[in-house]
Amino acid sequence: xxxxxxxxxxxxxxxxxxxxxxSFIKRGRIVSIPTDTFYGLCADPFNLFAVERVFQVKGRPxxxxxxxxxxxxxxxxxxxxxxxxxxxxxxxxxxPGPLTLVVEATxxxxxxxxxxxxxxxxxxxxxxxxxxxxxxxxxxVTGTSANLSGHPSCTNVxxxxxxxxxxxxxxxxxxxxxxxxASTIVRIDGNDxxxxxxxxxxxxxxxxxxxx
Numbered sequence: 001x002x003x004x005x006x007x008x009x010x011x012x013x014x015x016x017x018x019x020x021x022x023s024f025i026k027r028g029r030i031v032s033i034p035t036d037t038f039y040g041l042c043a044d045p046f047n048l049f050a051v052e053r054v055f056q057v058k059g060r061p062x063x064x065x066x067x068x069x070x071x072x073x074x075x076x077x078x079x080x081x082x083x084x085x086x087x088x089x090x091x092x093x094x095x096p097g098p099l100t101l102v103v104e105a106t107x108x109x110x111x112x113x114x115x116x117x118x119x120x121x122x123x124x125x126x127x128x129x130x131x132x133x134x135x136x137x138x139x140x141v142t143g144t145s146a147n148l149s150g151h152p153s154c155t156n157v158x159x160x161x162x163x164x165x166x167x168x169x170x171x172x173x174x175x176x177x178x179x180x181x182a183s184t185i186v187r188i189d190g191n192d193x194x195x196x197x198x199x200x201x202x203x204x205x206x207x208x209x210x211x212x
Contacts, residue, residue: 010174022136032146032171036126037179038153042141057167060149065115069143071134095124098183098200
């Protein structure tokens, strides 16, 4: 079936569109939404069928964890085992925003979502659409970029359809995200940390906070 594309406002997401998208995710299906960086693929991280489908849609190796979007620090903490101080420091300073934190996952999360690593990549995107969708779903959603693995991330629906076409059933279209860089990724091991990927949030900003 051809993909369904629905317009949505990034500033004031229409409630009926959000509820409609949430109904897809609750049924184990995938929805693509715009975030503050690129378009992402949202599915229920606790539904193994949905998680498997995300890997298939992207052609993503199953040894690579799927990032997860949350809409509060409290929600993120519920997915982390033995929450490190560094995690809370960075989350309180930079969330919502383009920062992904990689930490030890709680046993609540299926191992498949973590790429069988036991670690989870968490982000609270500065996106009213993402925040509203998570609220409507009643829990976090996957937030991997909506593109074929190894291909460029998509800032608009035309790019997205060119890559994924009818692999996903629903796209929420708010226009071009204007994103040029992905989120910065910080890996946290206890009180040790390292920058795994510099992105939209400069390394210097992270270092300044953690070394102050």
